[in-house]
Amino acid sequence: xxxxxxxxxxxxxxYLSWLLQGLGVTVxxxxxxxxxxxxxxxxxxxxxxxxxxxxxxxxxWYVQAFRNVPLIVQMFLWFFVFPEVVxxxxxxxxxxxxxxPEFTMGCLCLALYTxxxxxxxxxxxxxxxxxxxxxxxxxxxxxxxxxxxxxxLPMSFRLTMPPLTSEFLAIFKNSSVxxxxxxxxxxxxxxxxxxxxxxxxEAFTAATVLYALISWACLGIAGAVNRQLSNAGGLxxxxxxx
Amino acid sequence: MRINSLSLGLALAFAACxxxxxxxxxxxxxxxxxxxxxxITLGTRESSKPFSYIDxxxxxxxxxxxxxxxxxxxxxxxxxxxxxxxxxxxxxxxxRIPLLANGTLDMECSTTSITLSRMxxxxxxxxxxVVGARILTKVTSGVSNWEDLKGKIIGVAQGTNGEKTVKxxxxxxxxxxxxxxxxxxxxxxxxxxxxxRVDGYVTDDIVLYGIKAGAxxxxxxxxxxxxxxxxxxxxVIRRDDPDFRLVVDTALSEMYRSGEIAAxxxxxxxxxxVPMSEANVFxxxxxxxxx
Numbered sequence: 001x002x003x004x005x006x007x008x009x010x011x012x013x014x015y016l017s018w019l020l021q022g023l024g025v026t027v028x029x030x031x032x033x034x035x036x037x038x039x040x041x042x043x044x045x046x047x048x049x050x051x052x053x054x055x056x057x058x059x060x061w062y063v064q065a066f067r068n069v070p071l072i073v074q075m076f077l078w079f080f081v082f083p084e085v086v087x088x089x090x091x092x093x094x095x096x097x098x099x100x101p102e103f104t105m106g107c108l109c110l111a112l113y114t115x116x117x118x119x120x121x122x123x124x125x126x127x128x129x130x131x132x133x134x135x136x137x138x139x140x141x142x143x144x145x146x147x148x149x150x151x152x153l154p155m156s157f158r159l160t161m162p163p164l165t166s167e168f169l170a171i172f173k174n175s176s177v178x179x180x181x182x183x184x185x186x187x188x189x190x191x192x193x194x195x196x197x198x199x200x201x202e203a204f205t206a207a208t209v210l211y212a213l214i215s216w217a218c219l220g221i222a223g224a225v226n227r228q229l230s231n232a233g234g235l236x237x238x239x240x241x242x
Numbered sequence: 243m244r245i246n247s248l249s250l251g252l253a254l255a256f257a258a259c260x261x262x263x264x265x266x267x268x269x270x271x272x273x274x275x276x277x278x279x280x281x282i283t284l285g286t287r288e289s290s291k292p293f294s295y296i297d298x299x300x301x302x303x304x305x306x307x308x309x310x311x312x313x314x315x316x317x318x319x320x321x322x323x324x325x326x327x328x329x330x331x332x333x334x335x336x337x338r339i340p341l342l343a344n345g346t347l348d349m350e351c352s353t354t355s356i357t358l359s360r361m362x363x364x365x366x367x368x369x370x371x372v373v374g375a376r377i378l379t380k381v382t383s384g385v386s387n388w389e390d391l392k393g394k395i396i397g398v399a400q401g402t403n404g405e406k407t408v409k410x411x412x413x414x415x416x417x418x419x420x421x422x423x424x425x426x427x428x429x430x431x432x433x434x435x436x437x438x439r440v441d442g443y444v445t446d447d448i449v450l451y452g453i454k455a456g457a458x459x460x461x462x463x464x465x466x467x468x469x470x471x472x473x474x475x476x477x478v479i480r481r482d483d484p485d486f487r488l489v490v491d492t493a494l495s496e497m498y499r500s501g502e503i504a505a506x507x508x509x510x511x512x513x514x515x516v517p518m519s520e521a522n523v524f525x526x527x528x529x530x531x532x533x
Contacts, residue, residue: 001343002343002344002345002482003339003340003343004362004363004481006362080430080433080437083437083439095437095438096438101423102423102424179400179426180426180430181426182424182425182426184400184424188400188426191400191401192400194336194339195335195336195401196357196359196360197360197362197363198339198362198363198364199363200340
């Protein structure tokens, strides 16, 4: 192996700022997408177990569509194909006037994809809670909205904290697919460093370490939220199931 | 490396003792490796037309591949191994350096540009081709040079020098309000021009001619503008292997000097309607070193 190691390269300018910019874009993209995906996924997941058959079917289609099409294909469809199939004026807006179009469309795409996965997690939580709490809530005079808001969803969230945490970690890694439509996030920037210096091992190691740091930070946040949820009202996950 | 320089030193000492008569040359580095293995591996690309790509018959061909094949002919002669085989390995850009470093590849024959920062890691042969960053746009766009792109949207290829140059260009006051979008590959860049997402797509001119030739509506597109930057492509080899580099450069120089290069150039670039650029005419004159 005649590779010449140069770890100093990742601390040299401009490469250090490329990597840090990439880190910033990755965090911003993923957090924004999560902020959209979590409420949307919760809504879709709830409606899938709701009282209206038509809406249940509609939400099932939504989940099928966004969960079954590979993310990289979805990115391409949103960025290149979507503006061509909508009315001309809208397409023109999307192509020419949208601020930072690749970031905006990448974020939207990631959010919709993740929301479909979150919807399935929430639904599994709602189903695991069983019919007992639902019937009890409805029998005590709650509306469907109140039953979900105060009884079923809090139970579902407690039950599904582990898979939701995985999903939260996954969104940061999935965000790297946005490089295919030109978002200069962490992976794209480390490719950039590789291409300019040929010090690929160092650049990709730096990216790996940064992704690992993000993951640890996320685990910390998830742990804190989990503790908070378990303490709420003195009911932990175990109690909620029984 | 230490052993190699030792053996080279021994060879020199031997030559000095025998008065420099019959120089029994010891092969070193890559030359020794390929002589021992009986095979030389060339790193190529899947679709860097017309430099290095896989054609419809699934064969690796192209301008740089032809140059490398000629270089291998000279190597066969040099190491007296007429049966030396050529193996082509399609290599993604990010994999070329590790594969070169660990000995999988012996030469990388595609469209890699010479830069000083890259020379910390690898060595380059003499230049093989000069390109300039220019603009691909629609014939109807009214764009004919860089000034016409003021306040418009420019697409660039990710990870190219053209990208950096365009980005610093649009930061000058005259180009205020000009937007730049990066694209991960040329297919996306072409699509963006066709769909009016960008007013111009900027990358190496020869690549733009290739993209244009492959476009569905070729007649609607044009390559325009003065070259913004110049870059030189070269064959990539391992660093610290001066003997191998000398053989490669010798082979290229002979091709340039003898005019053989003109025929190879014509073969690959005439179909694209690109005559030999002034920069390349001079390159082949300058790099055609005397024996």
